[in-house]
Structure formats: structure tokens, C-alpha cells
Amino acid sequence: MKTPIMRLFVLIIFMVLQIIYVHGSHFQGGMVTWKYRDNQVYITYKVSFNNHHCDKMYILNRILVNGEGSLMCYRGCNDTLTRTLVTSLSYYCTEFSEDDNWTYGQRTLNVTFPSTSDNIYVFGYRSGSWATLVDGGGSWSLIATANLNIRQDIGRINSSPIAAMQPFVTVNKNCAMPYALRIPVQDEDGDVVRCRWATNSLTDECGGVCSIFRNSVLDQPNCILYINEIPSTGRYAVALQIEDFGEQQDKIALSSIPLQFIINVIDGTTMCDNKPRIETPVIEIPSNTMYHQTIIATSTGSQISDVYIVSPVGFIKSELLRYSSSNDSWYVNVTWTPTDEDIGIHIFCYTAIGVDRQASDQECKTLKIVDAEGCVSNPCSNGASCTQQINGYICKCDVGFTGIFCETDIGKLHQNVYNRQ
Template sequence: MYVDSLVTVLILFKLTSVDGSHFRGGMITWKHTDNQQIDITYKLSFNREDEDHFCDVLDLVNGELIEGEGSLICYTGCSSISTTLSDMSYYCTDFNEEDKWTYGRRTVNVTLPRTSNGIYQFRYSSCCWVSLVEGGSNWSLLSTANITIREDIGRVNSPPTSSTPPVIRLKQGCYYSLTIPVEDEDGDTIRCRWANSYEECNGRCYSLSSIVLNKDKCVFSYNATGSEGLYAVALQIEDFPTDKAVQELSSIALQFVLHVYKSNESCEMKPLLETLQNSNDVVYIPVSTTYNQTIIARGYGISEIILNSPKEMLKSELSKYGTSNDRWYVNVTWTPTERDIGSHILCIMAVDSIRENVDKFNTTWSITAENTLATTDCTGEYTGNASRYCNSGGKWQEPAYTNCISKSMQHLRTLTAKLLSGDSVDTLVSTILEELENITNGNNGLRSGDLLTSSAVLNDIAKYVTEHKDTLTVGQIQIFGSLCDKLLDDSNHKSWEELNNEVMIIYQDMNASNRFCQCYF
């Protein structure tokens, strides 16, 4: 029949504002093809900064196969519990530089041995989850297939399908009701439940704190009042022949990450999608016919439109739509082949630049008009003000902290002034160096204002030691050298770049170091 040569695409819209641990979730599903053969499709997400999972535009265009890691094993129904069905290499279908994830998929054809009940389970497990606020460590996904002929429909069951972005961003303090997109070719009843066994979820079982799952509607409600960070969700998507049935026909593993982030913006503020299709529309595409769609996102500073899509679907670069500054678009194209016959879910997520409103020093940058230099008071124990430019594309540039100086640093400048005035004791050099060492021990690096002040403090100490050679100790020179290393650490790279107009200060610091060493030797 003609309908057998059609590919159906369920379009769903998701709107959001925007170490050795690297797994970010995945899904394992299957499709019966012939006799004992099935196609197993797995979708995986990993940390993009892991070199084994790095993906860029060239990988997307060239269809490069990423090696991946580990193996998919036949956990039930094969000759042994560890029968390998496939390696876990995959084709990258999307990536995100800001959130540091790679997402990909692959379909492999396998021939299964005959069993008395026709039930098989496929498992993928290894270590480790990306660092999570709750749970973590090893991951495990387990999916179940039954390839016997169903009496009610006269053919092998088709399992439910689902698709979610690898990361869903949630504003801290906001309430969310999120629908898991699900579809079933046989029209079966679909239910969602928490993964709840070692085989299904290993280190990330059961629900995260305060989340509520409506199993019949596959909707979970969550009040994101917990700590900032990443939370894993591990679900099993199952189909049943009737509403009253208690025994599932199949079970599909679905795991993904929620990112709770701090924002001072309204919970209602989020981008909107404008397309020809509405949420949950079904599009029928004949095989070998090209599907084209323009996806338009409207909102403040749209930074990305993310697709969770079939492998061969192509997405253009994000571009401004017309002359409006708040509408952006991508074009998507896909030409399905006979291998693609069946249902596919296209999940679309729009991300706006509100995601960038908190920088690494926890300074909050409120919504700002394009081509505007924003200023704000320095946070914590810092005095002065910081500035940041919002460019013509509605994107934040790096903030400037040259005028932000901590009270601790200001105190050290007072001490070095006392040192140079002669109104001090020799032990004050050690006191200043030790306090400066404590201040520079943070992992986030120093603000540029504190880098400048640190250079001035070291310069003052070198001036003093030049005139008081007999007071210099081995411990002081060791701390001085250690401080130089800390100031030049990679964590301060951005702050040094910010100071590209303050080269003289750096030269003075280098000269100070030389004079210090000359005094010692």
C-alpha cells in the first residue's frame, strides 16, 4: 500500500531559556525487520570536551563515525549474558559548545537466536555520568523487545518511540510541567515509569528529589528549587495492548539531563517557535522525497535552535529572520530512504541568550539592549564596578573587572605602603606574601583588578627587599615564585586578556621579580 512507503514525522517543540565524568544520557529502541532480525537504534550524549566524543561542523557534514566507547550486549535471550551485539560508535547529529555536549545516533542490524518466548533485552553500561547534584557514577540503559507475533494485530509489536534534547535547562526557583514526547505505531497505550533496578539505571535510579511523574500521560512536574547543577532523569517508556493491561509489550530506556541554573529573569520569559506545523503535528513524507522546513524562533537574543532529529536531517546556520532583531531561523532538510520507513520524532528546542546572564564570578547581567555597555556593582567583598558589552547580535562579550578590587587586596596595598614608608617590622614581608598566597588560592581565577593589584603588591615587596637584602629568607623567595606561577595560571587567562592595555604593569612585575632574585643571590 502507498502508506507503507511513507515516513511519518512527529514534530514536537521544547522551549527553554537558556573530568572523567562524561555520559549525559541516551536511549535504546528497536524495530523488527524480518524473521529473527531487528534494527537496534541507540542515541547517546556525551561531554564534548572528552576527545573521544568531540564533534564539530565537519563531523556533521561529512557524516563521520565517532568511535564511542563500550559495547551493546544481549542481556537476555542470547547464549550468554555478555553476548556483544555491537560496538557503540555513533554518527554525531548535533553538538553544543556552550553546554559542552555531543549528541549522536546509529542503527545496527542484528540477528537474534530463537528462544521459547521471543523476549530479548539489550543493555549498555559503563562509567561515568557527568557530575550530578544527586546520584551519578556508573550508567546503565536496558531495553526489552518481544518479537513474537501479536494475536491482536497479527504482526510483531512496534515499540514506542521518544525523543528529548540531551540537556533541558530550567531556571532555579521556577515550576515546570514537561511532557515526554512519545509515539507508538500500533496505537498502543503508552506509560512512563522511573527506571528502578541496577540493570536499568545503576548509579542513577528512581526520581530526583521533589519531582512528580504522571505515568499515564508521561508528564513530569518539577519545582526547580534545588541547588544549581545537573540532574539526571532515568525513565522506561513502555507500551501496553489496552488501557487495563498490566504486562508491557516492550520497554525502552530513556535518560537525559536537567540543568538547573540561576536567573533573575521571570519564569515566564522564554523564546517562542513559529513554524508551519503545530506541536504534535504528524507529517507524512514519501520515501525519496525531500522534506523542507523553516523553523523560526522569536525572543530576546536567540542563540541556538537545537534539533533532536534523524541522522541525515541537515540544519543550516542560525540566521536573523528579516530585519527584526528578535526573530531567528534555521532551515532543515531531510530525504528519507526505505530504511527510514516508520515513525520518527523531531524535537526542537530554542535557546536564548538569557543563559549567559551569570558569569563565572557569579555576577548577574540583566537584560540589556543591543550595542550597549552595561555596568553593575562588583559583588561580594569587591568594591568598584564591572562592565560588559552587549553586541549587535544580542550576545554578551566577556565582562571587564579592571575596576573590581577586593577589600583583602586593598588591605595588602595598605600594608605595602606601610612597608615602603619604613614604619614596619621585617616580618611584615612574610605576612603580606602569606596573605596574598591565601587570596590567590581560589579555583576560579582572579578578577583583572586583583591581578593588577597583585602585581603592584609584588612590585612593592621587591622594592623593599632591594633596600633590605639581609632580611630576605628562603621561604619568602619560594612563596614569591609560587605566587608568580599562580598569577600566570590558565585560570587567569581571560583576565590577562582583558588587561591587554596594561602591559606596563606586567613589565614592572617581571622587573620586580628579577630584583627580588638578585637580592637573594
């Protein structure tokens, strides 16, 4: 016979187990990228969870969301033991959904790797478990590989490719197949980028979701996932590796980064042709200058309920507003003021969601943040043209002039030399 104290003890144990289960079973994908700057590696991790708190104030004020687990080095950091690179992967939330219960965010931290015989490093993020999936998900594993040797072709150390994908992609099982899901990728070094399925061979790239959703076809050179057959409703994980190559014919990747996300299959009742559509204006940005974009979504089948974004830290999204007097068009405004730390290439994506949970195709833009003190300040002299670079500018001199700023008249230079002789 159980006494009141025993019953209370059992209840406490049950509650603790429930807390542990909820806390450890809500991963919903992520990505790990890196770039090399000033003798350091800047690692950016992006993660998605449910049961993590985020709201507009968190995004506006850049409040850190408590992280879970550590970023570990599995090769190149120690001969015998793994090494912790980042403890407690807290992140800045950049988007969230109350309807579908997910948060998404990122953080960038700099790491100094020790020199080794080959300067190849494997690092990543492993733990358990995924949020509830139709199949698999007992553990997660996101693994990146970096080669920090100076490349012979470009004379500098490589940086990884980047990608962007909504953490939660909704697909209607009643729509015509195949469903093409394009993964936007870019590479700062101008390399060839390919996508492949993650494997659990040597480095365990995908934990408990390696073989999930393999009934789809992956167009590796173009990074397009063709879903030929929609399974039963529910949530499925997709685990990919994105790699860069110096030339089309190269077989050995310069680097490899993970991209994992969830496909949510629904039994939609509205016409597939009525899913929202995104209209995309084109805008360019220098650093330290506000970037603004209006994202307009239209749907003839149902009202737009939200526009989700995948963005760098610092993006601010307005409330969803009706576009003019239209009953089928809605919009949000987004703003971002990139700093000098943001100089480089970023991918910004957005998806419109209807009240019936149908989603538009994901639209993406490549944002190339360049040095604001470059061509904007008209540094080139004597009629030279200025070409903006990511980390500065290049002056193309007219005939008869030379120098970094084309400030030197070659004729006068020769005359001065002649006079001195």
C-alpha cells in the same frame, strides 16, 4: 628524595589517570529503541556525551564519532554468559552544543537474536561514569526489553515505542512551579504508551541515577514530568522507562525502552516570561523527497543564541539567521531527505536557547515516512481512492470493482464466467 626520572614517572602516571578520568566520566544520557523488520531486529541507540568532538562537517558528511562500550544481551542470547551485540558504540552526530559542552547522536544496526523458549530478550548499554552531577552518576545503565513472539491481536511481531528528548534541558530555578516537561512518544503499532521511573530492581535499568530527581511527579499515562520544586543549581539525571501496552487495561508491557537525559538548573536573572518561543509550521514527507522546515524563535528578553534539534540521522541545519528585520526573531532552516530505510515513524524536536541560557519549551513533530512509490504514483484504477500506509498503500474500490488496484470490473468478471459455462 625523588630523582628526575621518578618525578617524570609520577607525572606520566598522573597524566594517564587524568586521561582515564576524563574519558570515562562524561556520559550524559541516551535511549535504546528497536523495531522488527524482515526477520531481524533493528536496534537504534542514541547517546549524549561531553568531551566528544562533533561539528557541522561531521553532521553534513555523516562521519562516525568514536564510541565507547558495547551493547550487550543480558537475557535470551546465551544460557550462561552475556553476549556482545554491538562492539564500540560509534554514532553519527546529529547535534552539538559548544556552550553547554555536549554532543548527541545515534546509529541503527540490525541484530539477529537466537530463538528461545519464550523469545523475550533483555539488552542494553552499561558503563561508567556520568558527567559531573549534583548527586549520583557513578555508573550508567540503559536497558531495553523486547518480546519477539507474534502478537495475537495484530498478527505480527511487536516493535517498541519511540520517544525524543533534548539531552540537555535547562530550567530556571527562579521561574514559577510546577514546570511541565512533556515527553513526546509514539508507537508504530498504535499501542497504548506509558512512562515510569526506571528502577534498579531485577535488570538494573538506571545504574547510579535511579533515585535522582524523584521530588518531581511523573504523569505516567501522559508522559509528563512535573517539576514541583527546583533544587540547587547544577546538573541532575532523569531516568525513565517507556513501555507499550496492547490495551488500556493491560498490566504487562509488550516492550520497555530507556530514556535518560540531564536537567541543568540555572539561577537565571531574566524574566521567566521572556524565555524563547518556537513557531511550528506543519509539513508532511514521502520517502526520497526532501523535507524542509523553517524554525522561527522569538524572545523579547534577549537574543536567540541557537536552536538545538533532536533528529534522525541525515538532518542538515543551517546557521542561525535573523528573521526579516526583526530584532527579537531568529530562525534556522532544516532539511532531510529520508530514504526507504527510514520508512516508519520518527520524532523530530527542537528547542531555542537565549544568550542568557534560558530555553524554550521543547516542540516536537511526528514524521511518518511512507513509501514514495505508493499513492504518489496513482496506482489505483477506476476512480478508487488511495490510502497511504507506512509500507505501501491500500486502494479502496468503488462499487462494482475489485482487485489490489481495483482493476477488475466485477460485472465483466461474472459475464466472462457465464460465457465460459
